[in-house]
Amino acid sequence: MSEKAEGSILYLDEVSVSFDGFRAINKLSLVLEPGEMRAIIGPNGAGKTTMMDIITGKTRPDSGDVLYDGKVDLTTLDEAGIARLGIGRKFQKPTVFESHTVEDNIELALKARRGTWATLFHRRSRSEQVRIDELLQTIRLSDKRDLLAAKLSHGQKQWLEIGMLLAQEPRLLLVDEPAAGMTDAETAETAILLKEIAKTQSVVVVEHDMTFVRDLGVKVTVLHEGSVLAEGPLDQVSANPKVIEVYLGR
Amino acid sequence: MLTYWLTNGFDRKAQIVTAVLVALAIVVPLGSLLPPDDSVLHISTYQVTLFGKYLTYALLALAVDLVWGYCGILSLGHGAFFALGGYACGMYLMRQIGTRGVYADPVLPDFMVFLNWKDLPWFWYGFDMAWFAFLMVILVPGLLAFVFGWFAFRSRVTGVYLSIITQAMTYALLLAFFRNDMGFGGNNGLTDFKDILGYSIQSPGTRAGLFAASALFLAFFFVVASALTRSKLGKVLVAVRDAESRTRFIGYRVEHYKLFVWTLSAVMAGVAGALYVPQVGIINPSEFDPAASIEAVIWVAVGGRGTLVGALIGAVVVNFGKTWFTGMLPELWLFALGGLFVIVTLFLPTGIVGLFARLKSLRKPPVAPVAVANQSGGAS
Numbered sequence: 001m002s003e004k005a006e007g008s009i010l011y012l013d014e015v016s017v018s019f020d021g022f023r024a025i026n027k028l029s030l031v032l033e034p035g036e037m038r039a040i041i042g043p044n045g046a047g048k049t050t051m052m053d054i055i056t057g058k059t060r061p062d063s064g065d066v067l068y069d070g071k072v073d074l075t076t077l078d079e080a081g082i083a084r085l086g087i088g089r090k091f092q093k094p095t096v097f098e099s100h101t102v103e104d105n106i107e108l109a110l111k112a113r114r115g116t117w118a119t120l121f122h123r124r125s126r127s128e129q130v131r132i133d134e135l136l137q138t139i140r141l142s143d144k145r146d147l148l149a150a151k152l153s154h155g156q157k158q159w160l161e162i163g164m165l166l167a168q169e170p171r172l173l174l175v176d177e178p179a180a181g182m183t184d185a186e187t188a189e190t191a192i193l194l195k196e197i198a199k200t201q202s203v204v205v206v207e208h209d210m211t212f213v214r215d216l217g218v219k220v221t222v223l224h225e226g227s228v229l230a231e232g233p234l235d236q237v238s239a240n241p242k243v244i245e246v247y248l249g250r
Numbered sequence: 251m252l253t254y255w256l257t258n259g260f261d262r263k264a265q266i267v268t269a270v271l272v273a274l275a276i277v278v279p280l281g282s283l284l285p286p287d288d289s290v291l292h293i294s295t296y297q298v299t300l301f302g303k304y305l306t307y308a309l310l311a312l313a314v315d316l317v318w319g320y321c322g323i324l325s326l327g328h329g330a331f332f333a334l335g336g337y338a339c340g341m342y343l344m345r346q347i348g349t350r351g352v353y354a355d356p357v358l359p360d361f362m363v364f365l366n367w368k369d370l371p372w373f374w375y376g377f378d379m380a381w382f383a384f385l386m387v388i389l390v391p392g393l394l395a396f397v398f399g400w401f402a403f404r405s406r407v408t409g410v411y412l413s414i415i416t417q418a419m420t421y422a423l424l425l426a427f428f429r430n431d432m433g434f435g436g437n438n439g440l441t442d443f444k445d446i447l448g449y450s451i452q453s454p455g456t457r458a459g460l461f462a463a464s465a466l467f468l469a470f471f472f473v474v475a476s477a478l479t480r481s482k483l484g485k486v487l488v489a490v491r492d493a494e495s496r497t498r499f500i501g502y503r504v505e506h507y508k509l510f511v512w513t514l515s516a517v518m519a520g521v522a523g524a525l526y527v528p529q530v531g532i533i534n535p536s537e538f539d540p541a542a543s544i545e546a547v548i549w550v551a552v553g554g555r556g557t558l559v560g561a562l563i564g565a566v567v568v569n570f571g572k573t574w575f576t577g578m579l580p581e582l583w584l585f586a587l588g589g590l591f592v593i594v595t596l597f598l599p600t601g602i603v604g605l606f607a608r609l610k611s612l613r614k615p616p617v618a619p620v621a622v623a624n625q626s627g628g629a630s
Contacts, residue, residue, distance in 0.1 A: 079499055080501050080503045088500075091496070095496045097496070099492055100485060100492075107482070107485070108486065108489055116507055119482045120478070120510075121481070122481065122483070123251075123254055164500065
């Protein structure tokens with residue numbers, strides 16, 4: 001393990017994974033500092049979602065190091081274990097618990113003991129109730145708290161999922177296409193919300209929407225065919241001839 | 251902790267069900283034992299046993315609903331746990347026969363004497379004691395479910411694949427219990443019981459007692475299931491049912507939750523089987539038949555999946571229909587059952603309970619939503 005990992009919140013070194021001979025991730029290396037927000041862009045099939053899967057334990061890499069907090073080896077843990085370390089993930093397609101109310105969705109995600117017995121005899125405390133109320137306020141769903149999540153609009157589901165992510169109080173958030181399917185106004189608001197979150201937490205955002213990435217105003221990593229093509233501020237990256245070639249085609 | 255847990259679970263639905271079951275546990279035995287045989291109030295021993303049997307089926311259905319309705323595990327092998335509980339009870343009843351058997355052997359059951367066995371197999375030890383048999387009623391199905399679930403859930407076998415393995419499990423047990431050298435009476439199973447806890451198994455008093463026990467056990471497990479599904483754990487189970495991988499990504503070890511509810515459900519099924527056997531007077535390998543397990547799933551679907559009450563209603567209604575149908579047109583019963591399942595799946599996806607809920611919401615006057623909200627708020 002490299003010394004470069006020290007002090008970083010997320011450290012990927014020479015990570016590779018292939019599915020049936022197809023190299024989805026090819027010697028990918030990436031370092032994220034604590035408190036940093038990073039946008040990941042890249043054409044379809046560049047390996048953005050697979051990278052998220054590797055970090056969150058859904059997919060095991062064939063080779064390479066994946067370290068959290070400079071020391072914890074994520075490749076040996078399962079999804080639940082990684083989530084408990086403080087890594088939260090938001091999916092591309094909003095996935096909330098449809099037959100639960102908005103409030104129950106937040107309660108389930110709320111940072112608390114996750115064991116079977118602890119949840120069996122769990123009783124909502126006053127501080128938990130306060131926290132739930134705060135979160136509902138943040139995601140502007142206070143008046144919808146008793147509504148089933150299935151009844152929410154697409155944009156509201158995205159927000160609820162962000163609320164659930166915050167409820168976990170993670171130190172690192174992985175957000176997959178948060179603006180997908182949102183109106184322009186919602187997209188702008190989501191950018192503000194993410195910037196707010198990034199003040200206290202480290203965030204990795206995967207996004208297609210260039211205006212949204214510009215709104216975030218953070219360092220950008222361009223993925224292509226499973227490895228890093230370019231890294232830097234958006235303007236510098238989008239002026240890179242290699243990036244232009246990948247995006248505009250040959 | 252436990253008091254909060256139980257009171258939180260004891261909602262209006264659980265109160266009504268418990269009240270009905272306790273009332274049945276009192277009224278039916280009284281109606282069976284007190285009025286003279288020709289009175290209109292008299293309930294015959296045949297009817298008592300029949301309804302008692304329905305109640306044990308209802309408990310099996312409750313067990314199926316807990317895993318299927320709330321956690322999305324479609325078990326097509328719950329009959330195996332039911333039958334194992336039944337066999338554990340049957341073994342106790344066999345040991346109670348003693349010298350009254352055909353071969354009058356004080357220790358060996360008749361079928362063992364018939365097979366020329368000299369000694370009692372080790373796994374029959376202890377079954378002469380009621381407490382030991384009751385322990386086994388809980389432990390054997392529970393242990394099998396735990397081991398099965400440990401491997402299946404850890405390997406993340408889900409959906410139709412899991413259903414098929416549960417089916418294979420009960421089929422394997424069916425074949426095993428058919429064999430004479432397994433030591434469980436083979437094809438004929440265990441029967442010709444005489445006593446239970448020192449009372450004659452045929453007497454109306456015992457039958458009434460067994461009925462009451464079935465009703466009370468059902469009420470007890472209903473309250474447990476209700477408390478469980480209303481707890482935070484119950485919410486996690488529904489979360490697993492609706493979006494399993496999402497539940498993992500917020501930090502819940504899904505396999506532990508599944509294993510917990512699966513094992514508990516198997517224990518409930520085992521207790522149901524143990525109450526069933528003394529009432530019907532026989533346990534044989536046909537209880538392991540995969541078709542029996544599928545039937546239990548149909549009861550739940552007909553009553554309304556994921557409602558708990560629906561499981562009880564479905565089990566009683568379908569079995570009542572079965573008793574009636576097999577009396578009138580026995581050869582058509584399977585067609586009727588299949589047709590019922592198709593109709594319910596197509597037109598009544600939420601079952602009988604869902605139908606009533608829909609009728610109620612249709613009748614509700616559209617203008618007083620506040621009053622309705624207050625009422626339901628006060629009751630819960």
